[in-house]
Amino acid sequence: MSSEVKNRNWRRRIGSGLVYLLLIATLVTAADLWRSRDLPTEVASLGSMTTLGGETIDLDAMSREQPVLLYIWASWCGVCRLVSPMVNLVGAPHARVVGIAIASGPDARVTGYVRDKGYDFAVVNDEDNRLAQTLGVRVTPTLMVASQGKLRFATAGITTLPGMYLRLWLARIGD
Numbered sequence: 001m002s003s004e005v006k007n008r009n010w011r012r013r014i015g016s017g018l019v020y021l022l023l024i025a026t027l028v029t030a031a032d033l034w035r036s037r038d039l040p041t042e043v044a045s046l047g048s049m050t051t052l053g054g055e056t057i058d059l060d061a062m063s064r065e066q067p068v069l070l071y072i073w074a075s076w077c078g079v080c081r082l083v084s085p086m087v088n089l090v091g092a093p094h095a096r097v098v099g100i101a102i103a104s105g106p107d108a109r110v111t112g113y114v115r116d117k118g119y120d121f122a123v124v125n126d127e128d129n130r131l132a133q134t135l136g137v138r139v140t141p142t143l144m145v146a147s148q149g150k151l152r153f154a155t156a157g158i159t160t161l162p163g164m165y166l167r168l169w170l171a172r173i174g175d
Contacts, residue, residue, distance in 0.1 A: 043146045045134055049098075049124045052111045057098060057122060063146035067171035068096040069164060070144040070151070071121070072132060075104040075113045077140040079158055086161045087143070088119050095168050097121035102132045102140065147171035 043060045050056055062068050071087045073080040084099075091097040099121050101110045110125045126132055135144070139156040145167050146152075152174075153167040 043149050043151060046131060049100075049131070051098075051122045051124055052107055052114065053122070055122065057124065059098060059146055060149045062096055062098075063149055066096060067145050067147040067168050068098055069168060070146050071097060071099045072102060072126075072135065072137045072140060072142040072144075073099060074102050074140045075110065080141045083141045083143075083159055084117065084119060086159070086164065088121060089161060090164050090168070091121045094165075099123040100126050100131050100135075102126045102129050102137070143167070145171045147174070 043063055046059055048056050048058050059068060059070070069087065069090055071084075073084060073087075087097060087099070099119070101114075101123055104110050104113065104125065104127070106127060107125050110123065114123050124131065135142075135151075137156075141159070142154060142156045143159055143164065144151050144154045152171055155163070155167070
């Protein structure tokens with residue numbers, strides 16, 4: 001086989017790969033937009049929240065300073081065990097991250113879990129699922145970006161680190 005034919009085959013494979021990558025990105029984006037349609041739009045509907053460390057969080061105010069990655073997870077969620085370490089990497093100094101642990105038990109149990117895993121992001125314990133219901137979350141993990149008092153870019157399931165950074169960046173340039 002001549003080198004010209006090899007080069008043509010190589011370019012065709014790269015072109016096909018890029019088309020598949022674009023198709024997957026389009027499908028993922030469409031799914032995220034579909035999931036986002038039922039989100040409450042105003043962050044203020046959550047009110048103030050108290051972290052496991054006792055800090056009061058006003059997500060509305062925080063999101064007006066810079067976009068905040070809102071991470072809804074559970075200690076019993078298998079997929080969360082894959083996503084949570086990536087969420088931890090997104091945290092300071094790169095971005096603000098607020099985790100909401102749903103149906104994961106009392107504060108002491110969730111505090112121990114977070115400590116054992118070495119998570120550095122702020123965690124609010126939603127033991128009774130009130131916050132999850134307000135947010136319309138039915139699947140863990142779910143990630144959203146809060147920016148300028150609004151919720152945007154919801155996604156559920158496995159999410160990549162570049163995907164998290166991309167959503168935060170889009171929120172920054174969209175404001």
